[in-house]
Amino acid sequence: MSKTNLYNLDLNLLLVLDAIHGERSLTRAGEKLHLTQSAISHALARLRTHFDDRLFIREGNRMEPTPLCSALHESIDPALKQIVSSIEDRGKFDPGKSTRCFRLGISDYLCTLLLPQILSQVEAEAPGVSIHIAQPTYEQRTPMMQEGKLDIFLGTKRNYSPFIKGEYLFSDREICVVRNDHPQVGKAVREDELASLNFLAFSLSETGQGFLEEYLYRKGLGHRIKLTVQQEVTIPHLVSKSNLVGTMAERLALHFSEFLPIRTAPLPLEDTSFDICQHWHSRSETDAANNWIRGVISKAASSLL
CATH class of the missing domain: 3.40.190.10 (Periplasmic binding protein-like II)
Incomplete structure (x- = not known):
């Protein structure tokens, strides 16, 4: 598809593509848009011609998207939602009536x-x-x-x-969490113990390091990290059944300590606090x-x- 062809595309056709993608059915897509199945079929034919792709392939009773269709929908879906919301709100917002x-x-x-x-x-x-x-x-x-x-x-x-x-919401701090009867960790994790402990790290970064990883790598102890997860709520469950030492937000650790056999232990650092904001x-x-x-x-x- 060239840039020139874009100006020849009836943008209403994108609503049809979105409806078929969501319903996986021409009939249900027509019902959603209050159009006949014939009108939906005609719109799909125009879309196929414009993009030079089948877009949807019938598999049994379902219309399954082609790879190109899935890529197109991933891009247009948020834009369509924003346009529809803006039109419905008309510059205002009534929470009691909004969908x-x-x-x-x-x-x-x-x-x-x-x-x-x-x-x-x-x-x-x-x-x-x-x-x-x-x-x-x-x-x-x-x-x-x-x-x-x-x-x-x-x-x-x-x-x-x-x-x-951004806007500040509240603060928390990083803290260690271990099972209640951990054989090595006492009331706090001591710096001289780090080289003998096995750690469970948490990171939401694809390429960088999380809090614990950065701390241990600076001390040349990155090899003591035995597991890294992106799901922080799994940490209390994992440490409760192992000798791993995890780090996580203190508020969350205290929440799980109410019903799991775990306890918290401060890290050997003066300040592990962080701020949570909405952006x-x-x-x-x-x-x-x-x-x-x-x-x-x-x-x-x-x-x-």
């Missing part, structure tokens, strides 16, 4: 700690609103925000794009809907201050 879907980037740590309070407020103020949760890595956050795949992401302060705005793209700075969900998140986080 908008907010896309939030939240780690499993914050899903455990903060999401229940967020959902409670959304249910009370905006019963028609839905939330889609993703857990992007550090490297994915800015691109997903720029591409409209996220409305908000929550996490620590980092050197994100200058177009990414949004500058283009959404004055968007009424984005402002509303940010307010919901701020209010939910206030219980952790």
Whole structure:
């Protein structure tokens, strides 16, 4: 497809592609768009001609997307959702009437700690609103925000794009967690013990190192890390059944210590604190809907201050 051909594309056809992709059926896609199956078939034929690809292949009773179709849909889906939401809101936002879907980037740590309070407020103020949760890595956050795949992401302060705005929510600190009857670790992890312990590290980075990894590698003890995970909530379960020493957010560790045989132990560092913020793209700075969900998140986080 050339750039010239793009101007010949009826953008309403993208709604048809989106509906077929979601429903996997021409009939159901027609029902969703209030179009006849004949009209849907005609639109699909135009799409196939324009993109020079079958786009959907019938497999039994389902219309399965081709690789090109899946790639197209991944790009146009967030854009279509944003356009539809903007048209429905018309520059305003009424949470009580909205059916908008907010896309939030939240780690499993914050899903455990903060999401229940967020959902409670959304249910009370905006019963028609839905939330889609993703857990992007550090490297994915800015691109997903720029591409409209996220409305908000929550996490620590980092050197994100200058177009990414942020607001402080609450603080926490990194702490070690071990099983209650760990044979080596006492009330705190001592620096002279590090070389004899096996560690479980947590990192949301694709290429960089997490907190524990950086700390141990600086001391030449990176080889003592025996397992690295991207799911922080798995750490309490893993250490409770092994001699591994994990590090995680203290608030989350204390939460799990209420029903798992684990305990916390400070690291041999003076300051392991970090701040959690919510982030949004500058283009959404004055968007009424984005402002509303940010307010919901701020209010939910206030219980952790």
